[in-house]
Amino acid sequence: ASCPSTSNSEYDYIVVGSGAGGGSTAGYLIDAGFSVLLIDAGHDVDTVNTTVPLYFPNAVEDPDLVFGYKLDEFPEGFKYQRNDVWYPRSGNLGGCTRHNAMINVLAGMGPDVDIVADMFEDDSFSRDAMQDQWKRIERALYDPGDVADHGFDGWLPINDNPSIAELNASNPAFLDDQLIDFLTTVQSSGEPITDFNDLSADNAVGVGAPVFTKTADHRRSSVRDWLVALESSTNRLTFQLDTLVTKVLTCTDDSGNIKAYGVEYAEGVTVPVSPKFTGKQDLDTKTVTAKREIIVAAGAYQSPQLLMLSGIGEAAHLKEHGIDVVVDLPGVGQNLQDHDEIAVIWELKEDLAIFEGCNFKSDPEEDACLKYFLESGKPNLYSFGGLVLATAMKTDRPEVTDTDIVIYWSPVHFQGFVPGFSQEIAQNHNAVTAVHLKARPSSRGYLRLTGGHPQDELYILKNRFQGDAGYQDVVDLREAIKHSREVLKQEPFASHVASEIFPGEGNGTDEEIEDHIYKHIFGHHVCCTNAMGPDSDKLAVLDQDFRVRGVQNLRVVDASSWPIVPAYFPTASHLVLAGRAADAIIADASAA
């Protein structure tokens, strides 16, 4: 199609998806004086599940929020088969930042952004530059290590978990020796890391307590709160929720350039992985245009899907599904990465006192713990983000130069993100878990369309643990499990343990531990499916300013933009990357 005039369009920018990537990019554009239409397939959810920190498992399984993708872990013919595995994401204002575990860690990002900085010879991706991006985001409400590395006036409140002293002041009955001895034993298993968000912690080996996206009174903070404030304090932000964007509209200008100028969307329509999905429909679509640009930020699964539905992807694959090819970009949907995570659970001899009266109900009259949390304003179990301590390690192999394993420790029963895990946490009050996470794993998967309709499900293959490098990832995790088992054999904690229950006592040989890893590996940091890369890389989808190659006025800014899965926990990385993207978008607008 030839290009329509967009000079009378109501909005400067259209942003598709309001999660860590899209929501924060939209916020920066509003701050810079532009008008934005922010479209999301979900709606605004502000319930106990999304605001009370330790209700995040409930939020993950909340039918009002969850997008429950299905994927295959291993390729056909591999010795283990795990197909149609549940993989939760969230659709709502704020995206996954409204149901995630709130862990806010910048550490581990250095080697990943160095790859990007070197790739483009661009210091604005350096670790130092990313820390500067972080300072404009952060409103530190805790006492950080080196204040020079922190921000205190940004839009995102960051707080730590309640300390033993705070819990004691709140209600000493919450504490028992089991909890205190758990913390003491884990903390004393390595050098202390005082602040995972200080630059000096980036590659540090040791144990520390991460901080969380939480307010001063221990409620979830997220990009959603910033967006809601911007919407009410300016007239430049418009939300269009419960709306599925079905295509990016493109045209060819008089000079032969392909340009994005708007989007097609369907109101009141959801994705096939939502519990609200009632079947594929003939969609009643409308269109909206933008004066300047379209920013796709629909997450690592749906951003590549939306590009493909718009004719941007591998030509042969698009034709197979009857989609007219706009740009042949074979990298769209490739390079799928995630962290590898594996849990081990120990049963305690007694229930943890801090769980007393806590049953994770949504009505305070049915849950004394929730009533206390909401009414007293003091911390209790529910004030906690997703873990209490983390151990950063470096695998003992000469070729490994950076920390590559994180063990996160929590006094809950957590097998991973499997269906029903929120009930397991609610019902088991006598367990502790160590999750072993492999940073920079070797697996590279992909996603493909199964049809050309926006409500056709995606085919997703994680492709874990392939070849020698894949087996080495398994070995690295196996050795990490041996480490955590040794840690919890130490006193004062060891005498509180009844037994290891997942995988269980007796699973001590290398083969048995590896079997546990293959059978129960999970992940929840999917990314990299529209990777940035240099001109020489045929699979690069985006250039260094997040522009989709071959299409003007179209960018992708979310977890899919990364070439490599970042850090140990990625949300802080997505936020700083979005800051870098917004700088580029605003600079281009000023230059125009």
Ligand SMILES: Cc1cc2nc3c(=O)[nH]c(=O)nc-3n(C[C@H](O)[C@H](O)[C@H](O)COP(=O)(O)OP(=O)(O)OC[C@H]3O[C@@H](n4cnc5c(N)ncnc54)[C@H](O)[C@@H]3O)c2cc1C
């Ligand atoms: C259970 C869980 C726990 C996690 N815990 C942590 C943690 O503690 N710390 C951490 O650092 N990371 C954590 N993560 C990871 C982190 O939350 C995500 O990596 C991050 O939020 C991804 O951001 P995003 O912007 O790429 O996409 P998302 O947050 O997924 O946002 C995408 C948005 O786009 C919308 N959308 C999709 N398709 C369309 C369409 N076609 N039209 C309109 N809208 C559309 C969706 O509704 C959604 O709101 C967790 C993830 C999960 C799933």
